[in-house]
Amino acid sequence: MVASVREALKASTMGELDDSYWQLSSVFDPTKTDLGPDEEALLVAFLRGLAGSISVIDVEHHKPLINSVLQMSIWNYGCYAGDALVDFVVLLATDGKYREACLDMLVCNFMPPRKIHHSRWIFRKKEVLDRVHSALHAIADLAPLACVQLLQIILHRMPPMHFPKEIIAIYVESMLKLEKSVIGEYVGTEILMALMDRLVDYDVEIKPEDIPHDDSSKGIFDMELEDVEENRDDFVGFGSQGTRQRELVLKNSVYAKKLDMLMVITFEHLKSCADDGRLIKVFKTLVESFKKTMLKTQKSKFAQFVMFYACSLDPEHCGVTFADLLTDMFLYEHDPLSRIISVAYLSSFLSRGKFLPTSLVVGILERMGYLIAKLKAVMYVLCFRMRSIVDVPHHKSQLLGVHLERILQHHLDPLQFFISDVDNNSAQVEEFLRQAKAAHLFFMSKTFLFDDLLDSELLKSYGDMERLDMFFPFDPYLLKESDRFIRPNYVFWSMVKTTYDNHNIEDDDPDDDGDNEDEIETFNLRNTGSVGGPDLIDDDGVYIDEDHDINEDDVLESSMNKMSITPQTLSSTRELFSGFGSTARMPARIRPSVSPDL
Amino acid sequence: MDDVFRVADTDLIAYIHPSMANKARRAIQRQLSSLLFTYNEAFDGMVLAYSIEDINKMAKILSGLQPYYGVNLKAKLLMFSPKPDMLLEGKIVRLERESIHVVVLGFCSASIMSENIREEFKYKSIGGQGVFINTSHKRHLIKSGSIIRFLVQSLDEEMLHISGSLIPAKTGCIRWLSKHVDEDSQMERNHKRQREEDLESESHKKKGIAKHHKG
DSSP states (O other): OHHHHHHHHHHHHHTOOOOHHHHHHHHOTTTTOOOOOOHHHHHHHHHHHHHTGGGGOOOTTTTHHHHHTOOOOGSSSSSSHHHHHHHHHHHTTTTTHHHHHHHHHHHTTTTTHHHHHHSGGGGGGHHHHHHHHHHHHHHHHTTTTTHHHHHHHHHHHOOOSOHHHHHHHHHHHHHHHHHSSSTTHHHHHHHHHHHHHHHHHHHSOOOGGGGGOOOOOOOHHHHHHHHHHHHHHHHHHHHHHHHHHHHHHTTTTTHHHHHHHHHHHHHHHHHHHHHOHHHHHHHHHHHHHHHHTTGGSTTTTTTHHHHHHHHHIIIIIIIIHHHHHHHHHHHSSHHHHHHHHHHHHHHHHHHTTTSOOOHHHHHHHTTTTGGGGHHHHHHHHHHHHHHHHHTTTTHHHHHHOOHHHHHTTTTHHOOOHHHTTTTTTTTHHHHHHHSSSSSSSHHHHHHHHHHHHHHHHHHSSSHHHHHHHHHOTTOOOTTTTTTTHGGGGBBOGGGGHHHHHHHHHHOOOOTTTTHHHHHHHHHHHHHHHOOOOHHHHHHHHHHHHHHSSSSSHHHHHHHHHHHHHHHHHHHHHHHHTTTTOOOOOOOTTTOOOOOOOO | OOOOEEOOOEEEEEEEEEGGGGHHHHHHHHHHHHTBSSEEEETTTEEEEEEEEEEEEEEEEEESSOOOEEEEEEEEEEEEEOOTTTTTEEEEEEEEEEEEEETTTTTEEEEEEEGGTTTTEEEEETTTEEEEEESSTTTTTETOEEEEEEEEEEEEEETTEEEEEESSSTTTHHHHOOOHHEEEEHHHHHHHHHHHHTTTTTTTEOOOOOOOOOO
């Protein structure tokens, strides 16, 4: 066979196109699929023959022949023909002139031909991809520099965003498989970067409308609670209802589904990296990519959860690194936009990461000093963490060292502004004063504009700052499939033990945490004093008197509403609060036991 | 005959983007790194390593190239420039009846086609593994994994691919050659080794300009 193919090739080089060469050409027909056993056997024989006569292949004369071989898809053939094809391609790639074309052919085979239906190729996925990957490794062994070419081809061949999600998934899986392999030593960083960029690409395609926070009758935060409810439904087997509502959450954004799927793949990859002990190396790349792309993406919605998940896999290293990175950016970065975004990331990360130790949180709060700009962030974090911080006296004294009251005491008086602005709803003020937590988030965005001259100019100069200002990157994760990775390490608002829970407990059991409770009161009073206005003190006085009279549900609800998270527009926030009180639903569902993973 | 390895003292101009102005050294290193393992006509070879000797503190703003500015620097470059008729050593990564595939220095691929393998080597399959056996010296074996010395026939500069030949008698598996080479080539090799040791002192002055590469 080898001899006859060789003769045919030689003859054609001499200009004698005899029958054998035509026969050779006709066998390698990339458009022909569904070969019978005979045809496949013939194909195998010719491929072996061609592999045996590689030295007589001429770049010019046999170009059409080689091109048609390289257009053949491994997915179309059985295992024998597939092996023969791959062997030939590997041999051909040893010749520098064909290497690029060979690599390109193999990369194209990451994806099945578009004609083949999903149901047909899914069973052969592993078999074919194993073949392709072993071929790539064989080529990398033969010519180590091929890795550089391979990288370019992989990035170039990435399927466009509108491709079916199965195709994108299979391609990305192959990319990550390479990242994990020996070749990944050389190209892994770029592959991960490309993947992260792609995640962001999908993320920005998800329109804000697709995420329903336009329902003005309830805060986003209520939705967070509802999600929990739905998930409980899922857990106990009433999946259909839960799923239906979930679908609503992310309407039918095709891109959301694709992002969801890519997130699953990425998370699984990170998990396997962590299992192999490669996470720290991979995390470095993730951080680079985060700094370069995600941080600069305004209101990235879900892609940043890659960082969250990576941190949850290794809180001691990755979690601390990430928190330090954000703090450094906030403190030392020159670009005002980066600072604002990084502090938003930081506050959200510290609040939501279940895996972060309280000591780290307090440490970071301390590091942030008493810049007014961090006020919102600190308050947000405290909403989630205050209970755990004040439970440890050492941490609490650290927290008091943050000089929160000095900020509140600032002559521009952020709290005063808040109170005068937001419909004078004394219940909200009371809630804030009582808690030194919860509440103030929604008005902080407005005080920002007045807080600090420098800041306010910066804010105004940035057109959409209001939105950005309200941005908490690690708000509840809404992608259905990949949610299971995030959920176990995520602090939902429903899981937060508030300081006033503590108070209630104390009512029941006076011996419990008596000292702490006193100190909380002190702390709160200090804040009260800092606010300054006599009306406030009055308010506070009323509050203290009424403490036990306030309907528990109301209190909880108001805190619920105040935990507004990343509202879409300010007007909707306004509506939210003008309607506040009329929707006296029972939000007291925030029993800690609700949290699904407990 | 030139050596396969050369150390070149070069005067280079690196074009730096203003965004890298406060980390010029890093930008220069990045530009030099982009030369690594690629063939460069100005140097007539591949750069294997570099060391920056001196960076001129005076940068030049060159008309037509704004906003880039040029930084003069001196660097030592270790060059690898295989030329036809040079002898190279490399590890066999794949061995077929048709061809032997070799990797030189762990990065440069080379292949030796069957017509460039001298007649005394015969292909045999032993235990499913292909080997070339020298018919006149039965102990001279070439198999996958062994290090061979071969003659350079040509170099594809774009792909960094070398076509080699095993036709001269002084080529083959180096383990066998080291034991059985005749006096002449032994001396020649000693001479060559001597020269390699003198690499540092012997250097060629080369001028070249690193293409600007945005940091």
